[in-house]
Amino acid sequence: MSNKVPHSRDYIFTPVIRICHWLRALSIVLLVISGFYISWPFLVQYGGPDNLMQGWVRFGHLVAGFLLVAITIIRAYLYFFSKSDIERRSFRDVISPKKWIENLLAYGYMGNMHKSGVYGPLQYMTYFALTLVIVVMCVTGLILHAHVYHEGLGGAFMPIAEALIPMFGTLAFVRELHHFLTWVFVIFMVIHVYMAVFSGIRFKHNSVDSIVSGYDYHPMKHK
């Protein structure tokens, strides 16, 4: 059965936003895997031959970690100063109780959702909360780095790390927080992929593909 509805083709994500999205996804996957391995190095037996396995995993973790720090800075800059205001515009819906109700009802198949920008209010707040967790991971990661490698960048960061530790209590708690918050990413990734697919089906648009091609398609007439 064919269902012909005219669609508009809208350019929503610039190349730099898409590249940042996929580099961030890659870095987070690498960080979760290597991070859990650092805390439980199960591949080499205790007291076994020293093949520097742990050293390579730590190296990979740091490369992915600094990539995440760089992307977080670039994305913060783009949020505020990008020529396209499609992300910033979404904030209007966050401060409107009417839009929140419309958003939550629409997820339950009750009515439709008309967004001011690219994200709905629930989606916006979820990404904002995740960004805060990423910032905490970057700061705690850099504090740990300063205490593992005392030379180079690690050493340069040491005075700032020393000043920040009292805010967390102890260095041990910095490590625990860095470890526990890793689960936020594991849970987020599952829900994020589910919601991306769900939203494409529910609102009949190009949800997942738009972060690859940059284009979204919207029905010009709602059925």
Ligand code: HEM
């Ligand atoms: C999504 C982001 C991140 C995740 C999920 C993550 C995860 C983890 C986990 C699970 C550990 C092991 C903690 C333990 O010992 O129990 C760890 C350790 C560590 N992480 Fe991260 N991390 C992230 C970001 C970063 C960043 C941005 C940096 C720094 C640039 C970083 C630097 C470190 C360092 C230095 C260690 C300690 C390594 C060692 O013991 O030699 N991490 N990370």
